[in-house]
Amino acid sequence: MNAAPLFARVALIGLGLIGSSVARAVRQLGLADELVATDASPQVRARAAEIGLADRIADDNAAAVKDADLVIACVPVGACAAVAQSIAPHLKPGAIVSDVGSVKAAVLRAMAPELPPHTHFIPAHPVAGTEDSGPDAGFAELFINRWCILTPPAGADAAAVERLAEFWRRLGANVEVMTAEHHDLVLAVTSHLPHLIAYTIVGTADELEDVTRSEVLKFSAGGFRDFTRIAASDPTMWRDVFLNNKEAVLEMLGAFQEDLSKLTRAIRRGDGEALFDHFTRTRAIRRGIVSIGQDAAGPDFGRPHGPLPKTEGEG
Numbered sequence: 001m002n003a004a005p006l007f008a009r010v011a012l013i014g015l016g017l018i019g020s021s022v023a024r025a026v027r028q029l030g031l032a033d034e035l036v037a038t039d040a041s042p043q044v045r046a047r048a049a050e051i052g053l054a055d056r057i058a059d060d061n062a063a064a065v066k067d068a069d070l071v072i073a074c075v076p077v078g079a080c081a082a083v084a085q086s087i088a089p090h091l092k093p094g095a096i097v098s099d100v101g102s103v104k105a106a107v108l109r110a111m112a113p114e115l116p117p118h119t120h121f122i123p124a125h126p127v128a129g130t131e132d133s134g135p136d137a138g139f140a141e142l143f144i145n146r147w148c149i150l151t152p153p154a155g156a157d158a159a160a161v162e163r164l165a166e167f168w169r170r171l172g173a174n175v176e177v178m179t180a181e182h183h184d185l186v187l188a189v190t191s192h193l194p195h196l197i198a199y200t201i202v203g204t205a206d207e208l209e210d211v212t213r214s215e216v217l218k219f220s221a222g223g224f225r226d227f228t229r230i231a232a233s234d235p236t237m238w239r240d241v242f243l244n245n246k247e248a249v250l251e252m253l254g255a256f257q258e259d260l261s262k263l264t265r266a267i268r269r270g271d272g273e274a275l276f277d278h279f280t281r282t283r284a285i286r287r288g289i290v291s292i293g294q295d296a297a298g299p300d301f302g303r304p305h306g307p308l309p310k311t312e313g314e315g
Helices: 017-029 042-051 061-065 077-090 105-114 158-170 180-207 213-218 222-231 235-244 246-269 272-291
Strands: 007-013 032-038 070-073 096-099 124-127 147-150 174-177
Touching (some): 007 061, 070 077, 077 105, 077 235, 096 158, 124 158, 124 180, 180 222, 180 246
Parallel strands (some): 007 070, 070 096, 147 174
Antiparallel strands (some): 124 147
16 A cells, blocks of 8 residues: 655656656555656657656646646756746745756756745665666656765755655655765766776777778677666766766866776786786676675676577487
8 A cells, every 4th residue: 555645746847768657656656646748859749748657748848837837857867947947837835846956056057046946856876777768768666775865955854855755755765864065076087087988998989980880780798888877878868967067077087097097007007916906996886886786796797698599409
């Protein structure tokens, strides 16, 4: 039996992977008496209505947020300011407004000045996702045992922060609270830099003159294959992430380039001890991630493998 609803009305703006996953979880868990959703794309709105993502699909942002107690902007970071402007005149007093962006300081600067003082703006980042996007990509279990980071501005209403935290806990997430600036620095190294590296490596492989595209696809080993999964992420979202968190990303990129130079020197000089020490240290990071339940320890990352081919004479 589901617990009592946390909100009378929840409004979701944007029905990509995160928005459609939140919608499915809210409906499945009964976290709202009514769930209203919308998207900038008429095609997405039509598909959302077809698959029943919400109790009501609104034609625009203003209609979606009318009388909503919780509004979540599930849009690329670069679209947050426009969303705030479109909903500001239509928000009810006491409404909680949040987002799901991977960058927080830029979102705080973009949205906070646009929102009326009678609302509670609490940026959030559910650290979860896949390489897929769109309303059909979402699933209710996406946030289970993942982290959702809240970055309330100074002076934020404590009761509103706790209410939003409870919302994400009900969705299965672990909740952490930190400043927007600290969030952006942490995510620059744990998420943004890895994506930048993945995009670079896959792009480099595609541009090599001595290696054909068919060979890259055919002989993709585990490492390259995993990079291609990351590099398949939504290009609009990641363009906005890098443009809106450039200071932290550039800082982490500088540190990465220094470490890469050290490894380059070790390889050039045949310094096996330096390579071994570095790889031993990084291996411990992987084991730590597995030990706290943020990934599975199954072989080959849990990928299915087919049976061995039968030999002649086998029945």
